Amino acid sequence: xxxxxxxxxxxxxxxxxxxxxxxxxxxxxxxxxxxxxxxxxxxxxxxxxxxxxxxxxxxxxxxxxxxxxxxxxxxxxxxxxxxxxxxxxxxxxxxxxxxxxxxxxxxxxxxxxxxxxxxxxxxxxxxxxxxxxxxxxxxxxxxxxxxxxxxxxxxxxxxxxxxxxxxxxxxxxxxxxxxxxxxxxxxxxxxxxxxxxxxxxxxxxxxxxxxxxxxxxxxxxxxxxxxxxxxxxxxxxxxxxxxxxxxxxxxxxxxxxxxxxxxxxxxxxxxxxxxxxxxxxxxxxxxxxxxxxxxxxxxxxxxxxxxxxxxxxxxxxxxxxxxxxxxxxxxxxxxxxxxxxxxxxxxxxxxxxxxxxxxxxxxxxxxxxxxxxxxxxxxxxxxxxxxxxxxxxxxxxxxxxxxxxxxxxxxxxxx
Amino acid sequence: xxxxxxxxxxxxxxxxxxxxxxxxxxxxxxxxxxxxxxxxxxxxxxxxxxxxxxxxxxxxxxxxxxxxxxxxxxxxxxxxxxxxxxxxxxxxxxxxxxxxxxxxxxxxxxxxxxxxxxxxxxxxxxxxxxxxxxxxxxxxxxxxxxxxxxxxxxxxxxxxxxxxxxxxxxxxxxxx
Amino acid sequence: xxxxxxxxxxxxxxxxxxxxxxxxxxxxxxxxxxxxxxxxxxxxxxxxxxxxxxxxxxxxxxxxxxxxxxxxxxxxxxxxxxxxxxxxxxxxxxxxxxxxxxxxxxxxxxxxxxxxxxxxxxxxxxxxxxxxxxxxxxxxxxxxxxxxxxxxxxxxxxxxxxxxxxxxxxxxxxxxxxxxxxxxxxxxxxxxxxxxxxxxxxxxxxxxxxxxxxxxxxxxxxxxxxxxxxxxxxxxxxxxxxxxxxxxxxxxxxxxxxxxxxxxxxxxxxxxxxxxxxxxxxxxxxxxxxxxxxxxxxxxxxxxxxxxxxxxxxxxxxxxxxxxxxxxxxxxxxxxxxxxxxxxxxxxxxxxxxxxxxxxxxxxxxxxxxxxxxxxxxxxxxxxxxxxxxx
Numbered sequence: 001x002x003x004x005x006x007x008x009x010x011x012x013x014x015x016x017x018x019x020x021x022x023x024x025x026x027x028x029x030x031x032x033x034x035x036x037x038x039x040x041x042x043x044x045x046x047x048x049x050x051x052x053x054x055x056x057x058x059x060x061x062x063x064x065x066x067x068x069x070x071x072x073x074x075x076x077x078x079x080x081x082x083x084x085x086x087x088x089x090x091x092x093x094x095x096x097x098x099x100x101x102x103x104x105x106x107x108x109x110x111x112x113x114x115x116x117x118x119x120x121x122x123x124x125x126x127x128x129x130x131x132x133x134x135x136x137x138x139x140x141x142x143x144x145x146x147x148x149x150x151x152x153x154x155x156x157x158x159x160x161x162x163x164x165x166x167x168x169x170x171x172x173x174x175x176x177x178x179x180x181x182x183x184x185x186x187x188x189x190x191x192x193x194x195x196x197x198x199x200x201x202x203x204x205x206x207x208x209x210x211x212x213x214x215x216x217x218x219x220x221x222x223x224x225x226x227x228x229x230x231x232x233x234x235x236x237x238x239x240x241x242x243x244x245x246x247x248x249x250x251x252x253x254x255x256x257x258x259x260x261x262x263x264x265x266x267x268x269x270x271x272x273x274x275x276x277x278x279x280x281x282x283x284x285x286x287x288x289x290x291x292x293x294x295x296x297x298x299x300x301x302x303x304x305x306x307x308x309x310x311x312x313x314x315x316x317x318x319x320x321x322x323x324x325x326x327x328x329x330x331x332x333x334x335x336x337x338x339x340x341x342x343x344x345x346x347x348x349x350x351x352x353x354x355x356x357x358x359x360x361x362x363x364x365x366x367x368x369x370x371x372x373x374x375x376x377x378x379x380x381x382x383x384x385x386x387x388x389x390x391x392x393x394x395x396x397x398x399x400x401x402x403x404x405x406x407x408x409x410x411x412x413x414x415x
Numbered sequence: 416x417x418x419x420x421x422x423x424x425x426x427x428x429x430x431x432x433x434x435x436x437x438x439x440x441x442x443x444x445x446x447x448x449x450x451x452x453x454x455x456x457x458x459x460x461x462x463x464x465x466x467x468x469x470x471x472x473x474x475x476x477x478x479x480x481x482x483x484x485x486x487x488x489x490x491x492x493x494x495x496x497x498x499x500x501x502x503x504x505x506x507x508x509x510x511x512x513x514x515x516x517x518x519x520x521x522x523x524x525x526x527x528x529x530x531x532x533x534x535x536x537x538x539x540x541x542x543x544x545x546x547x548x549x550x551x552x553x554x555x556x557x558x559x560x561x562x563x564x565x566x567x568x569x570x571x572x573x574x575x576x577x578x579x580x581x582x583x584x585x586x587x588x589x590x591x
Numbered sequence: 592x593x594x595x596x597x598x599x600x601x602x603x604x605x606x607x608x609x610x611x612x613x614x615x616x617x618x619x620x621x622x623x624x625x626x627x628x629x630x631x632x633x634x635x636x637x638x639x640x641x642x643x644x645x646x647x648x649x650x651x652x653x654x655x656x657x658x659x660x661x662x663x664x665x666x667x668x669x670x671x672x673x674x675x676x677x678x679x680x681x682x683x684x685x686x687x688x689x690x691x692x693x694x695x696x697x698x699x700x701x702x703x704x705x706x707x708x709x710x711x712x713x714x715x716x717x718x719x720x721x722x723x724x725x726x727x728x729x730x731x732x733x734x735x736x737x738x739x740x741x742x743x744x745x746x747x748x749x750x751x752x753x754x755x756x757x758x759x760x761x762x763x764x765x766x767x768x769x770x771x772x773x774x775x776x777x778x779x780x781x782x783x784x785x786x787x788x789x790x791x792x793x794x795x796x797x798x799x800x801x802x803x804x805x806x807x808x809x810x811x812x813x814x815x816x817x818x819x820x821x822x823x824x825x826x827x828x829x830x831x832x833x834x835x836x837x838x839x840x841x842x843x844x845x846x847x848x849x850x851x852x853x854x855x856x857x858x859x860x861x862x863x864x865x866x867x868x869x870x871x872x873x874x875x876x877x878x879x880x881x882x883x884x885x886x887x888x889x890x891x892x893x894x895x896x897x898x899x900x901x902x903x904x905x906x907x908x909x910x911x912x913x914x915x916x917x918x919x920x921x922x923x924x925x926x927x928x929x930x931x932x933x934x935x936x937x938x939x940x941x942x943x944x945x946x947x948x949x950x951x952x953x954x955x956x957x958x959x960x961x962x963x964x965x966x967x968x969x970x971x972x973x974x975x976x977x978x979x980x981x982x
Contacts, residue, residue, distance in 0.1 A: 001810035003830050006529045006609030011602065015800055018597025031722075126504075127533035131624045133724070166538070170605070170622065211528035214811070214833065215606065218803040225592045226799070246594050249799050262528070309898050318902040378539035383527045388567035414567045418661030419677045424649040431651065473618065474653055510651050511614040529609075 007213035034094035108154035145195025147255020194282030225310035264385030266292035351404030447586035449489035625685035691736025741839030779866025790848030795885035
């Protein structure tokens with residue numbers, strides 16, 4: 001087990017997992033001396049009937065202060081401030097967030113405002129600006145991907161000032177994460193695929209990056225193993241409760257891993273592709289993951305190769321000669337993408353040129369790649385990537401990922 | 416009980432002096448590199464007018480402040496941060512962590528990966544400044560040390576590497 | 592990979608481990624909103640100069656510290672009262688426990704007192720009676736411990752406290768604290784950690800989160816213990832301290848196992864270090880559970896022996912193989928230590944007729960889920976060194 005010269009690991013989130021985990025919420029709230037939660041969610045989640053399931057599970061024991069189900073896809077400071085007013089107007093004393101990354105970020109932002117009585121959220125954006133515990137926050141993820149339930153970051157946009165405020169504090173870690181199979185049971189296969197590969201990318205990049213550490217590593221290995229042994233089963237049988245719960249756990253484990261070990265070039269390019277062309281995050285991750293591994297392989301093949309055990313099983317690992325294992329890892333992830341492509345009738349794209357929108361139009365035109373590479377220069381995740389990456393490197397990776405051909409490792413500078 | 420006592424630990428003046436000297440030199444070298452090196456110049460051109468950044472050690476310094484003045488010139492602005500509005504604040508968590516960095520036992524990337532620093536400010540600024548610091552290290556340090564400090568030692572032309580290095584050293588010492 | 596239908600897991604503890612870790616303490620205290628720590632330790636630790644290393648880490652921080660370096664081997668309520676007065680008089684707001692065992696028990700008890708009302712200490716003894724988080728508690732381990740340091744447990748006199756709020760907020764593992772210690776003591780500490788990890792990793796209540804800590808802990812011990820004993824490998828000692836911290840966390844999130852309980856009872860009855868007892872019992876306790884419903888012995892082989900051996904071993908033999916890997920490791924460690932580490936209870940000088948009493952104590956009221964007979968079978972096999980294969 002690799003022990004770095006120095007590392008830090010922290011995941012202060014209580015995890016409650018099960019097919020009836022929601023029913024544990026009242027007890028959890030009571031332990032935190034809370035009785036009147038504000039439920040924060042979005043329209044998609046509430047229209048899918050998930051909020052009703054949560055309410056049914058807690059109604060008898062908890063008096064819900066209010067339910068705000070209008071968090072937009074692209075949340076902002078305005079939304080945070082409005083929900084903080086809802087919290088105050090209804091005398092709430094805690095928050096339950098039901099949803100994906102955007103809902104959780106919004107809930108964390110609301111929690112800062114109501115706990116610190118902040119009029120200007122910006123005042124709390126610096127590192128170390130939060131000094132004490134916030135109000136109790138229970139999060140219920142409805143996708144198995146972002147891992148936000150285990151991260152200490154919240155990003156809130158201020159559209160008026162054109163700012164993206166990042167809040168980083170251990171006090172932003174939710175108090176409790178509820179992983180209940182009912183919350184992801186109806187997730188469409190295409191989204192199940194993308195979100196699971198998002199979690200996969202978190203785990204893989206955490207394991208192979210510069211800030212890897214033993215606890216992130218063990219979490220990442222478990223996450224990868226759970227995804228590779230459950231994802232295809234869930235794709236074939238979406239109502240597989242055990243498989244759904246396993247994927248939810250994988251996302252949380254991967255979240256804990258990357259929250260402590262950060263991510264690398266896959267995320268750098270993924271964020272940039274998302275912001276320039278609007279490609280869903282999970283799909284970017286799935287497409288770019290093999291390329292990121294290839295790009296860094298000359299630096300970290302000895303870590304990458306170890307991932308063959310959770311990905312393909314100990315048998316495949318033992319049967320593969322040592323010098324081919326890292327490449328086998330990449331091949332295996334490509335194969336997963338192909339299988340997901342087949343299982344979604346082509347909706348799960350295998351390369352950037354293949355990404356289509358609802359109307360069948362190409363989402364990433366080749367001529368946008370320069371813009372994406374330019375945007376990638378502004379993304380901090382590259383700090384944690386093993387190899388240096390400049391504009392030309394970004395562009396080289398993007399071009400091959402657009403074509404869908406394996407990376408010509410001879411083109412990497414310094415190899 | 417006699418086993419109880421209170422202690423006020425002292426300072427680390429020599430280590431602080433060393434780090435202060437290094438910061439002073441790095442600050443003046445950045446000012447010089449912004450004139451001499453095309454890439455550094457470009458990085459600063461993209462930053463907003465009046466942009467100021469501070470690199471220093473918690474909790475009480477030393478610090479180094481570099482910024483763009485009104486005429487868009489990149490200037491080393493000294494070691495006092497009081498009264499300045501700082502756009503990008505890079506703080507090394509303690510003096511020992513600073514020593515690890517400034518004795519080149521830990522490069523910028525490794526120090527970041529090991530949580531040795533906290534960074535306040537917009538991420539794109541931080542990305543730009545880290546690239547500037549990396550270029551600065553390649554100029555200032557002999558290859559054998561700089562290779563440990565940066566992820567990939569760049570391939571530069573003879574002119575950029577050697578003539579550039581002499582010009583930056585000269586300007587840093589003379590201070591223009 | 593085994594996956595449970597439902598579970599709960601909680602670990603409030605942050606781990607900072609490695610080079611210059613001590614110097615991060617002032618920053619971490621500030622993040623916990625603390626400004627003045629009370630450092631507590633025992634004479635032994637202070638004599639080794641380790642307190643100076645902690646105060647040295649506060650140089651240039653502008654933070655003043657209180658120090659108490661007289662925690663006795665068996666702390667009592669009186670001591671805690673005195674410490675609480677020191678804490679309050681000096682205006683402290685956080686505790687740094689340096690060392691293991693009694694020091695950490697005292698620090699946890701102190702933390703209950705200074706976070707609430709002093710006369711209430713007894714009222715908090717028991718399971719989950721602490722309702723609010725306590726003041727910041729930092730734990731700086733040295734190489735020796737009881738395995739309870741990072742756990743949710745604390746004992747003081749006759750009182751036992753159990754609450755997740757007793758787990759340290761921060762564990763700071765620094766190579767400078769990893770002093771050279773006698774092999775038997777290092778082995779004892781490592782065997783407690785291995786027993787805790789192995790029981791957490793194989794028990795029916797395991798989950799992916801406890802697996803994380805137990806997995807890393809087991810691998811660190813397997814890969815480093817013999818080296819540390821043989822060559823005083825510094826990185827290895829750091830890895831063992833990491834394993835001990837992780838073991839306590841896994842232990843806190845799974846029910847107490849039979850090896851742990853019997854090991855403690857045996858230690859109490861015989862005066863042997865509990866870790867040596869748990870080390871002796873480990874192969875037998877695991878063997879006893881080998882074919883039991885719901886136990887996951889064969890899963891252990893992969894972290895302990897690696898993929899090649901795992902794959903090379905037939906599925907129905909993996910549990911047995913895992914136990915023999917542990918046994919081999921113990922023999923290796925014993926040889927490295929010069930041979931004076933007992934591997935049977937007979938060699939350890941335990942009288943055979945003492946076993947029944949130990950079994951009775953360990954099984955207690957049966958609430959832990961095992962009977963006197965269960966304990967006795969394990970003890971008898973461990974006495975003779977005869978392997979157990981049935982359930």
